[in-house]
Amino acid sequence: MGYFLQQLINGATLGMIYGLIAIGYTMVYGIIGMINFAHGEIFMIGAFISIITFLTLGLVGMGWVPLALLVMLLTTMLLTSVYGWALERLAYRPLRHSPRLAALITAIGMSIFLQNYVQLVQGARVKPMQPLISGGFRLLKGGDFVVNLSYLQILIILLTVVLMIVFTLMINRTAFGRAQRACQQDLGMAALIGVDVDRTISLTFVTGATLASVAGLMFLLNYGVIDFYIGFLAGIKAFTAAVLGGIGSLPGAMLGGLLIGLIESFWSAYFTVEYKDVAAYTILVLVLIFRPTGLLGKPDIEKV
Amino acid sequence: MSAHVTDKPLLTVEHLTMRFGGLVAIDDVSFQALDREITAIIGPNGAGKTTVFNCLTGFYKPTVGRLTLHHPSKGDFLLERMEGFDIPQHARVARTFQNIRLFPAMSVLENLIVAQHNDLMRASGYTFYGLIGLKGYKRAEERAVDRARHWLDRIGLTKQADWNAGNLSYGDQRRLEIARAMCTQPVLLCLDEPAAGLNPRESADLNKLLLAIREDEGIGVLLIEHHMDVVMGISDHIVVLDYGRKISDGTPEFVRNDTAVIRAYLGEEEEEELPPEVAKDLKPN
Numbered sequence: 001m002g003y004f005l006q007q008l009i010n011g012a013t014l015g016m017i018y019g020l021i022a023i024g025y026t027m028v029y030g031i032i033g034m035i036n037f038a039h040g041e042i043f044m045i046g047a048f049i050s051i052i053t054f055l056t057l058g059l060v061g062m063g064w065v066p067l068a069l070l071v072m073l074l075t076t077m078l079l080t081s082v083y084g085w086a087l088e089r090l091a092y093r094p095l096r097h098s099p100r101l102a103a104l105i106t107a108i109g110m111s112i113f114l115q116n117y118v119q120l121v122q123g124a125r126v127k128p129m130q131p132l133i134s135g136g137f138r139l140l141k142g143g144d145f146v147v148n149l150s151y152l153q154i155l156i157i158l159l160t161v162v163l164m165i166v167f168t169l170m171i172n173r174t175a176f177g178r179a180q181r182a183c184q185q186d187l188g189m190a191a192l193i194g195v196d197v198d199r200t201i202s203l204t205f206v207t208g209a210t211l212a213s214v215a216g217l218m219f220l221l222n223y224g225v226i227d228f229y230i231g232f233l234a235g236i237k238a239f240t241a242a243v244l245g246g247i248g249s250l251p252g253a254m255l256g257g258l259l260i261g262l263i264e265s266f267w268s269a270y271f272t273v274e275y276k277d278v279a280a281y282t283i284l285v286l287v288l289i290f291r292p293t294g295l296l297g298k299p300d301i302e303k304v
Numbered sequence: 305m306s307a308h309v310t311d312k313p314l315l316t317v318e319h320l321t322m323r324f325g326g327l328v329a330i331d332d333v334s335f336q337a338l339d340r341e342i343t344a345i346i347g348p349n350g351a352g353k354t355t356v357f358n359c360l361t362g363f364y365k366p367t368v369g370r371l372t373l374h375h376p377s378k379g380d381f382l383l384e385r386m387e388g389f390d391i392p393q394h395a396r397v398a399r400t401f402q403n404i405r406l407f408p409a410m411s412v413l414e415n416l417i418v419a420q421h422n423d424l425m426r427a428s429g430y431t432f433y434g435l436i437g438l439k440g441y442k443r444a445e446e447r448a449v450d451r452a453r454h455w456l457d458r459i460g461l462t463k464q465a466d467w468n469a470g471n472l473s474y475g476d477q478r479r480l481e482i483a484r485a486m487c488t489q490p491v492l493l494c495l496d497e498p499a500a501g502l503n504p505r506e507s508a509d510l511n512k513l514l515l516a517i518r519e520d521e522g523i524g525v526l527l528i529e530h531h532m533d534v535v536m537g538i539s540d541h542i543v544v545l546d547y548g549r550k551i552s553d554g555t556p557e558f559v560r561n562d563t564a565v566i567r568a569y570l571g572e573e574e575e576e577e578l579p580p581e582v583a584k585d586l587k588p589n
Contacts, residue, residue, distance in 0.1 A: 175421055175424035175425045176425065178410075178414060178417065178418045178421065178424075179418060179421050179425070181407070181409070181410060181418075182407050182410065182418045182421075185407045185408065185409055185410070186405055186407060188363075188405075189401075189405040189407070190418075191388045191389040191392075192361060192388070192389075192392055192398075192399060193392055193398070193418065193419040193421065193484065193485075193487075193488050194389060194392035194393040194419070194421060194422050194488055195389060195418070195421045195422075196389050196393075196422075196425075197389060
């Protein structure tokens with residue numbers, strides 16, 4: 001029982017990180033029908049900007065943890081969103097009217113480019129960071145097993161919930177959110193009622209990158225080591241999560257992320273750690289066979 | 305009703321030509337639409353009517369020609385040089401489609417509010433004031449909701465405001481599409497077959513709505529329509545296209561009796577009597 005609970009907590013934490021990245025995939029797919037394969041790299045850059053900010057803060061001698069965390073969060077959100085904006089502006093917008101395959105290949109190219117760019121600038125070795133937040137609650141003591149809920153896990157879950165609330169409000173209540181949904185349903189018609197489609201797409205990339213950067217910060221705090229390659233695996237997992245939840249559906253992305261996190265954590269706990277990625281992808285294959293629209297996705301009705 | 309309320313031109317189309325490869329969809333068409341008038345564009349299928357609309361709203365860039373919108377307060381706009389989304393935003397031209405293009409997964413009210421996106425976007429400081437609920441934004445949003453409610457009232461859909469637009473009946477969707485176009489506050493409203501698929505009662509309601517829009521809003525309406533009772537009943541001015549060319553242009557009475565129009569719609573008994581340019585078009589290559 002205790003062991004199960006512990007895996008549940010670990011899996012949920014991991015799921016939050018995947019969910020935040022998955023929203024970027026699902027939003028971009030919803031609006032321009034393209035899988036932005038470079039989104040995992042945006043997440044990785046978010047993690048790198050976080051650690052650079054942390055080290056800079058250490059240099060100027062600011063050691064108070066809550067303030068340091070806040071500065072890291074804001075810096076990485078701001079700078080990573082600039083990367084997201086630039087990615088769309090430079091690599092995808094010129095290809096807006098070309099065949100889908102061209103955009104897809106460009107996305108893969110940008111992914112490789114960003115990986116190599118970080119490897120070149122930051123070096124190939126892993127970057128360790130000492131834990132910023134330690135300690136936590138002991139929830140349960142069953143025999144010789146102790147269930148821990150660390151402060152860090154609480155922070156990750158709370159921050160994700162807050163971001164989700166703000167994000168949902170933005171999509172449902174603001175002019176940008178309405179324009180975003182309108183573009184998702186009919187790009188041409190949205191332009192005809194005066195929505196600046198290019199700007200809406202730009203803002204979509206910026207929003208996705210902002211959420212991914214927070215995931216990057218959480219990954220850094222949770223694992224304590226990052227390298228230029230973390231974006232690949234996390235990106236593929238988050239993409240799996242987006243497909244599992246139903247690509248194009250925002251609650252689906254969060255649900256999918258949570259499920260992938262839980263599957264991974266339970267699989268490593270009860271079966272083998274080596275095959276946890278296989279488990280996640282098996283789920284993806286099964287979903288694609290039996291429910292191609294995902295858990296919360298709507299079937300794509302061909303427009304006449 | 306008086307045919308000419310004002311004589312101010314709202315739209316001037318000069319030598320409009322649109323070629324798709326070897327196909328000439330529109331061939332040197334010129335006409336004017338006046339302010340506060342309903343101008344109908346009619347013609348057999350494939351005459352190039354919708355292509356004219358697509359050129360006006362930035363979907364196509366015309367091969368040749370000039371499309372000038374004389375905005376009553378903001379001066380002239382050359383539509384053929386403008387980006388697609390600039391045309392509704394600045395030149396204030398709105399349109400509807402032959403096949404309805406609402407946002408089916410948004411509510412009826414939201415369909416009308418999103419049409420006022422630009423005012424709201426400016427008022428919301430590009431989203432951020434909106435998130436923290438600043439007063440200026442709230443006021444702008446109230447204005448937008450008021451305008452949306454006003455139009456819901458006029459098309460009689462107030463009770464269905466919270467429905468998904470996709471769940472409305474066909475006739476209601478058509479009227480909602482017109483209301484949405486009106487919410488962008490256009491000076492020229494382009495309607496592509498608004499009466500298609502409507503029953504006689506809905507069609508009569510539509511006539512009333514269009515006449516009311518012309519009277520109350522003081523804007524110009526450009527109308528593509530096949531239903532002759534709609535066209536003859538409400539238009540002030542009719543332009544007839546056939547095979548991409550203008551064959552007639554005038555008041556409904558004039559067009560109704562024009563032999564070129566009768567020939568295009570009903571055909572000619574003896575081919576020898578066709579004018580040479582029509583005969584050339586009809587001859588198989």
